[in-house]
Ligand SMILES: Nc1ncnc2c1ncn2[C@@H]1O[C@H](COP(=O)(O)OP(=O)(O)OP(=O)(O)O)[C@@H](O)[C@H]1O
């Protein structure tokens with residue numbers, strides 16, 4: 001079980017997470033939705049320990065990440081996770097199969113002789129064949145995403161954090177990835193957090209959906225309940241409308257947005 005309690009995180013003077021509470025039960029797929037820039041990727045990075053929250057606690061199976069100081073303990077904690085980065089984050093100088101098997105070397109006792117075959121098998125699961133010797137520069141955006149996905153599942157982790165697994169994929173391939181995520185959950189009992197903007201995917205794969213808004217969890221509920229919600233914030237997001245409560249706030253949060261308004265009478 002992953003349990004995040006009271007997570008606060010600011011970057012400089014910009015508050016991003018303002019008291020996020022999320023508990024992910026064993027074997028469930030929790031989808032996180034929310035406007036661009038609302039802190040979804042930041043939350044995932046907090047869970048795996050790439051970003052340290054200013055306040056709050058995150059524990060996995062009762063092990064609190066803040067209490068891990070030794071490098072070995074942090075490595076042991078991270079070993080439980082597969083992580084699909086939003087931008088795939090492949091190593092440019094390594095081939096596809098070396099990228100996919102990268103974690104096996106550090107996280108598992110799998111003999112090196114098996115790496116290439118494991119990479120092939122995981123690539124097949126994400127619909128990629130005969131590209132093991134390509135370099136990332138030779139791949140399309142969607143292929144990179146899928147190589148990143150193959151890498152996330154290569155060591156068969158118990159927890160998988162997916163940051164927008166279907167973004168940039170065509171609708172058919174998106175559905176292949178949806179089915180893969182469902183399969184991993186059903187057959188291997190994987191516990192997952194999936195950040196997504198893709199509501200079709202969220203409705204299909206989620207055990208529950210959590211919506212982040214203004215640095216907090218606006219709602220967390222089963223997909224049917226989110227779909228039927230009358231909350232204007234949720235309605236606006238799931239219907240993809242530009243008008244509504246989210247737009248105003250997004251404008252405030254956008255990098256490069258105008259500085260906060262001066263008080264009336266202060267000039268300019
Ligand atoms: N390392 C960082 N340093 C400074 N600011 C950051 C950093 N990481 C994220 N931010 C800021 O935190 C906010 C949330 O970013 P984050 O990437 O978590 O958003 P997101 O919800 O994943 O958005 P998107 O849907 O566009 O991927 C943004 O305003 C971003 O500029």
Ligand SMILES: [Mg+2]
Pocket residue numbers: 040041042086163
């Ligand atoms: Mg993101």
